[in-house]
Amino acid sequence: MDPLEGEASSVSVEYEPVSVKDVLVEMKDTSELLIDLSYSAVLHRNEALAHEVLRLEQRMDVLELRARMSLMMAVRKPDDAEELAPVLGIVAAADEISDAAGDIAKIILEEMGLPDAMRAALPEAAETLVRGVVDPGSAYADRTLKDIDLESETGVRVIALRRGDDWLLNPGPETTVEADDVALLRGPDPAIGEVFEELTGKRYETPSIEDPGIEDLERAVDTIIHMKNLSELAVDLAYSSVLFDSAKLAEEVRNLEIEVDALQSRFEAWTLRAAADAEDPVALRGLIRLATSTEEISDAAIDISEGVLRDIDVHPVVQLAVQESDEIITRVEVEPGSELDGTAITNGVPDVESTMSVIAIRRPDEGWLLVADSDADLRGGDVLISKGTRTAAAAFEELSQG
Template sequence: MDPLEGEASSVSVEYEPVSVKDVLVEMKDTAELLIDLSYSAVLHRNADLAQEVLRLEQRMDVLELRARMSLMMAVRNPDDAEELAPVLGIVAATGEISDAAGDIAKIVLEEMGLPDAMRAALPEAAETLVRGVVDSGSAYADRTLVDIDLESETGVRVIALRRGDNWLLNPGPETTVASDDVALLRGPDPAIGKVFEELTGERYETPTIEDPGIEDLERAVDTIIHMKNLSELAVDLAYSSVLFDSAQLAEEVRNLEIEVDALQSRFEAWTLRAAADAEDPVVLRGLIRLGTSTEVISDAAIDISEGVLREIDVHPVVQLAVQESDELITRVEIEPGSELDGTAITNGVPDVESTMSVIAIRRPDEGWLLVADADASLRGGDVLISKGTRTAAAAFEELAQA
């Protein structure tokens, strides 16, 4: 048994007055980081990243307990119970995402096996996520992120820091990178190696990949990569549907879950066919675990947005979280003949006067297109999932109208 697995049960969690809103926000941020880390650990076969997933999973267990305690203390009458029931559902679903991420990480830690085609399927332009310990002699040590200006100089971002048992999620410009911090970095592959070496004082090595050339296996891997991307989007939309009480976004979560279920069926068929041609079918065990866990994440997204789908009023603790955020995710359907109809879109940015960034497109006859995967031209009938400020979102919706 991994040493981390035995620690969770020994942690004592006592009730203490905390903001439910703050706990929910931290759970959301932790869940999103868990998904990111777990898949990166598998795709790059990185045991250090997988260990960080298990540490975060333990942190999520504590957050889940604290959230449940606070919600139980907040119920005073039947009306409170009705409003808080969906929030309790969010807490439970977030815990399911955490457990699924832990199962994905164990593919690496238990050496369950995963075909090299898994990494071969990664897009060449995809960003890489790495883990490194900040060396005391690093030029980045004991400086703030704004002082280092890492992202502007290299395109590499510090997405999280772990200082002992404490996590700093979404570090801001004034966050200090301290010696011995565990830093999680994301950025373009050509740049991240140099940053990693400067940060840690260690050499960065990219693993070599051999493609076995099994056609059904390549199809299975392509499918699981698409399932991963759609599940991540579903979780993002699910939280947004709750935060902004948006029935439209909740409905898109349901559409995504249906698509992931369909992909899961195809994935299972291609994996079984690939087993007949694989030199060692046992290496497909990890791929099967990955498919199962990915579907769990997709199902959890539906559970998060269930209250919105059932038209239950958003509880005030959730509304407080919305009021602090100026950025939101929106759903817009393009009307034929509108200014957006026929507009080119590059790297998520449509060729119009707008600061909105398009995350995904759902086409009635073609399904989902994740804009990060390819450039595209918008069409009448497209449903766009976009991110931006409230002001920009209102103007963007007008551009979609004929």
């Protein structure tokens, strides 16, 4: 058994006055990082990342308890219970995401078996996520991220730091990288090796994996990766639907969940067919676990947005959680003949006077298109999921209207 497993039950959590808003923000950030880490651990066969997932899962358990305690103390009258019930749902859903991410990580730690096609299916341009311990002699040690200027120099980002049991989930320019910090790095594969070696003093080795060439297995793997991307988008939209009290975004969460369910059905069919040709069918067990956990994440996204779908007013504590950021996610429908109709999108950026980035397109006759995967031309009837400032969002919606 992994040394981290079984420890969570021994952690004593007592009630203390904490900001529900702060706990919700940390749970949101933690759940998003958990999804990222767990899939990266599987796709890159990285046990160190898988162990970090279990550490974060324990952290989420503590956050959930604190959030529940604070919400119980906040109820004074029936109206409070009605407004806080959806917030409790958000807390429970974040824990469900955490549990699913933990199950994904255990695919690696318990050596369940996973076909090499998982690694072979990664696009060449995909960014890599790695974990490294900061060496005291590193040129990055005891310097701020602003001073290091890592992202502009290399394209590699520090997405989180762990200092003992404390997590820095959103390190900013003034965050100092200290010796013995556990750093989570994301960036292009060619550059991340050099950064890893400078950070840790150890050689970075990229795993070499051959494609087994089983057609049905390749289809199953392509399907599971698409499920992963849609589930991540569903969680992002679910939180945004609550934070901005947007029924339109909540409906898109439901649409995504329906699509993930359909993909899982197709995945099961491809996997069963692949088992007949696989040299070791047992190696598909991890793939089946991955699909199940991915579907659970999309189900949790529905739970997050349930209050919005049921038209329950957003509690002020949730509204406070979004006031710290000016960036929002929006949903607009491209009307035929509008300025967006026929506009080309390259790397998520539409060829119009706008600073909005398009994350995904839902096309009535084709389903979901994740813009990060390919360039596209917008069409009338497309539903766009975009990210940007409030001001840019208002102007972008005007461009979508005929």
